[in-house]
Amino acid sequence: METSRADFSDWYHSVLEEAEVIDSRYNLKGTYAWRPFGFKLRTLVFGELRRLMDETGHDETLFPLLIPEDQLMKEAKHIKGFEDGVYWVTKGGLSDLEVPLALRPTSETVMYPLFKLWIRSHADLPLKIYQIVNTFRYETKHTRPLIRDREISTFKEAHCAHPDQKGVDEEMELIRKAYDDFFAALCVPAVVVERPEWDRFPGAVKTVSWDVVMPDYKTLQSATSHDLGTGFSKTFEVMYENEKGEQQLCHLNSHGISSRIIAAVIGVHGDEHGLVLPPAFAPIQAVVVPVVFKGDKKKIESAAKKVFGSLSCRKEIDTSDDNPGAKYYRWELKGVPVRIEVGPRDVEKGEAVLVRRDTRQKKAVKLKDVDKEVAKLLAEITKSMKKKALEFHEQAIANAKSRDSLREADKAALPVLVPVCGDAKCWGKLEGSMKRLEFRGTVLGAKPSGKCIGCGKKAESIGLFSNAY
């Protein structure tokens, strides 16, 4: 690539287009098309998420996109969070619609009226469903593909109804583990925090977020899980009859992951040469490149094709007329984990050369062992991508024990963990004193020591400050 990672924003835009993940030249700000290669990556990533949803007992469904105005407006707290950002359909054909229709910004107000009809008794609970759809936000801020879109092309949103708070707590714990597994599979580390009250999902009583530190040290909210309490149930009358025959409100929760997760994968792992994809999600896991010189062409290509045929992973062979350098460039850009070079000298020795995408290290292996060696290498790459990402993550996040070091982090806009008390007002004050950092929340399960960096009282948690996307 010609763009350096030093300017991460430039690099990010370039790699998306050059590696043919998406094309954002569509004539409408904040929207883009997934190209075939990018779509395959999307399919693999959301395929794994789908598997996790099914495994944890969620059923896939599909609900309408359009929301009648009165229905969206029903939940006051909720709409307050969205009214500036909703697209409205006001015309059908040549005539005005009687009731304007919103494009879903999220689907609480779409789903819960049907939850009301589907849930009658405790026997119908828990109800756990999800859908993978596009959602819309009229972003007035600077847009950025996959990170801040007007059409969020891909959003997995799950919605669950339970008889009580215990049901919600258990579901949130289950999702905590499932999402942690998902991030681990993607080799992407995250800080899991509970957002402060002022930063919760509109209508939620608790919001948990998976924040990923990107190479520019900004954090990217990459997954969320919400306790919705009984607010929406009251509004939409989502009730059930308990064992005693009494009508009770359902306790609701929701959790979501959007195309942002792919931005996190691309951002965290990429390098100066383009994408670096975790083997489990790479649309092409190994590419065979015949290194052809005149005269040898037939022999080399035949050996390369034999190697290609022997591979049991997702594979490609590049028999184009381009020179080897151009071929290497192309497949490195696309983040193919292993390149298999088959040249005249290799063939003579009965060997091929495996090149790792992540470290670019080379290794000669016997032709008959290529498939086995590739499988081994894919596992090694996964392991070292995980390690490398974790190392960056850990060195990127500072630990501040004093106001001075917090101020330093603020000056440099670096993410930082600080001991804090349990008082949201104190967190707010701390945030107010920052120039560039925001208070992103308290780390889940953290064991703090020392004193709150704000008020000096005993620390009850660890707070994350960062410059967020």
Next chain:
Amino acid sequence: METSRADFSDWYHSVLEEAEVIDSRYNLKGTYAWRPFGFKLRTLVFGELRRLMDETGHDETLFPLLIPEDQLMKEAKHIKGFEDGVYWVTKGGLSDLEVPLALRPTSETVMYPLFKLWIRSHADLPLKIYQIVNTFRYETKHTRPLIRDREISTFKEAHCAHPDQKGVDEEMELIRKAYDDFFAALCVPAVVVERPEWDRFPGAVKTVSWDVVMPDYKTLQSATSHDLGTGFSKTFEVMYENEKGEQQLCHLNSHGISSRIIAAVIGVHGDEHGLVLPPAFAPIQAVVVPVVFKGDKKKIESAAKKVFGSLSCRKEIDTSDDNPGAKYYRWELKGVPVRIEVGPRDVEKGEAVLVRRDTRQKKAVKLKDVDKEVAKLLAEITKSMKKKALEFHEQAIANAKSRDSLREADKAALPVLVPVCGDAKCWGKLEGSMKRLEFRGTVLGAKPSGKCIGCGKKAESIGLFSNAY
């Protein structure tokens, strides 16, 4: 079911809801939610279509939903077909948009501006892509779930660019075979016709349709394939450089299948007891029902669970407290191809009873053979569903050789094939003389004999008249 098939329309609406395929009680006409069971059916049907698309060399992609007004309006012939039926987004947040945005009614005007950027030389051709998305039509007519929706929840649309007419012809032939295979897999027969000029897709120079005869003898357009000529290429400047270095217009074609295909499957195969699903697409292929009496409960349920464990198909076991009748009713309604009854007498004999959903025939088999026997039965069911559907299809479509018999078919609104000349004006006149039937087009590959029923000249094709959805 309490609704008889005699009133097909009533039956159709009821079965969709009672079998939990969809819920159309969402508070907006022409839209509905796919429930978990229906969504699984949708996944299996569109999974097979996706497989066929991939196999025939199409790459999956995803394009934006919103189309700026000027971009949609660029292709005059095309927009003429849609202007009455487009939903318009005119507001973002609290302000009016500068340019109104259409919800895609179809994606020619979304994709082709990007085709222009992706295609440079003959080496980039053919370009063959598809997406599976929702599309929108502001229907003012009576809506009907899956058949005439305002939000078409599921639409597979493929778009291809070729260097010449030969490329289009070959692609249309390939798709002819692929769609025929798809309909065969679904056990749904169709008449494949070329639509008359006045009934082509807006902007197409040729439209081929797969028309399915539903139980009410109306035909349902269930798949289409269009030759788009070079009209859209001119408008959107989709060009390529040929071997001689000359700029040439691409020849485009498209083909689509929507959620209507699921309406066809449900309509064609269902019966008085509910859905009857072709085994390959049934979300549950076999359900084990322990037929429990007091005392025997433990023994029966243990035997039933053993049978359930031995099954290698998509399976369910009904251990609810409902009586056997209620259980049978439930799973018949959902169209589960095979029910496996495990009762006290069966267990004593070391047997289970297999009940076919399509014919409701029973057969006792040894417990250890259940899995093997179910697999055999699923194959038999597929075969006889295909046969039964074809028999209905063939008896439903009359052959008229005289104006009198055509008039009779018109009176009864029955589909009918007639010999016709090659003159579209003559077809139009014939249609004009009908009260209830429309001229749906000429049967692809038909070998006519005799004279045109309209003008008496030599017949050149066979025309389909029908009352269409």
